[in-house]
Amino acid sequence: MKKFVNDPQQYVPEMLKGLALANPDTLKYVPEYNLIMRADAPRDDKVSIIQGSGSGHEPAHVMTVGKGMLDGACPGDVFAAPPMDYVYETTKLLAGPKGVLLLVNNYTGDRMAFDMAQEMSQADGVTVRTLFIDDDVSVQDSTYTVGRRGVAGNFFVMKAVGAAAEEGADLDELVRIGEKVNSVTRTMGLALTACTPPAKGSPLFELGDDEIEIGVGIHGEPGRRRAKWAPANDLVDELLNPVVADLPFQSGDRVALMVNGLGGTPLSELYLVYGIAHEKLAAQGITVGRSYVGEYCTSLDMAGASITLVRLDDEIERLLAAPAEIGNRIF
Numbered sequence: 001m002k003k004f005v006n007d008p009q010q011y012v013p014e015m016l017k018g019l020a021l022a023n024p025d026t027l028k029y030v031p032e033y034n035l036i037m038r039a040d041a042p043r044d045d046k047v048s049i050i051q052g053s054g055s056g057h058e059p060a061h062v063m064t065v066g067k068g069m070l071d072g073a074c075p076g077d078v079f080a081a082p083p084m085d086y087v088y089e090t091t092k093l094l095a096g097p098k099g100v101l102l103l104v105n106n107y108t109g110d111r112m113a114f115d116m117a118q119e120m121s122q123a124d125g126v127t128v129r130t131l132f133i134d135d136d137v138s139v140q141d142s143t144y145t146v147g148r149r150g151v152a153g154n155f156f157v158m159k160a161v162g163a164a165a166e167e168g169a170d171l172d173e174l175v176r177i178g179e180k181v182n183s184v185t186r187t188m189g190l191a192l193t194a195c196t197p198p199a200k201g202s203p204l205f206e207l208g209d210d211e212i213e214i215g216v217g218i219h220g221e222p223g224r225r226r227a228k229w230a231p232a233n234d235l236v237d238e239l240l241n242p243v244v245a246d247l248p249f250q251s252g253d254r255v256a257l258m259v260n261g262l263g264g265t266p267l268s269e270l271y272l273v274y275g276i277a278h279e280k281l282a283a284q285g286i287t288v289g290r291s292y293v294g295e296y297c298t299s300l301d302m303a304g305a306s307i308t309l310v311r312l313d314d315e316i317e318r319l320l321a322a323p324a325e326i327g328n329r330i331f
Contacts, residue, residue, distance in 0.1 A: 105150025138215025251285030
């Protein structure tokens, strides 16, 4: 294994320290809880939005802390849910008069940590709600989770509720918006290679030179099936067809289309996939209203991609179009 790493046990703290040092005016690092938070949080005029999950999915979630997105993120180790006390202490630190919204990708460990933290925070008098995200269509039940997994579509929930929170929406309204966006968001992923966690030092699973994993999870969980590599047109069908069929998306729909890299795929390939997916949607009468190409929720250095569709309406499209400032990036 060749990586930029010192002690694998310090991989996450050193990454978080670097993130904070790169954004000294906007972010604050609280090492006791692996917490990256907005420098101006909590604020009296908005609900605080927090997400945790494991590390290794960057930019999710610590790199989506900023105006119009998250107020704080407290990740666990690589591919590990944050300890309950991290979430509990983060919730207390970021609690303001308008309360706290916890966003949770649907994995068993994350649900347990956030559910317990919510109960303890409520016992302390904090107003807090939890929203679970489960956009993955690849399997119904899988390793690490009960029900569908929360994957790259999580970005759209963060973006919508983050924009609404900046406008002053109350906690109940944010839950309504988040549930609405989650209900119309679907994702499917595909791995070309495995990833290598720093603490393990070897690939998390084995794929032959001509093999791919269809429906892979962002922790390397198995998907629908293992198959032989095929040309890009066929691989896009493997990703797009199950997504379109699941909601289902229909002719006349206006959608946001995301092609998300899993960490080790060149942007050139992601745009190639996007172009194919865009044309296939157009052939079905589905209009792409908003486009997202890049890395939004990764799996360390895994080569592969996922496709996400969101059915747009006026409310969702307006919130997705609202400006957000994440570190040195505005989007």
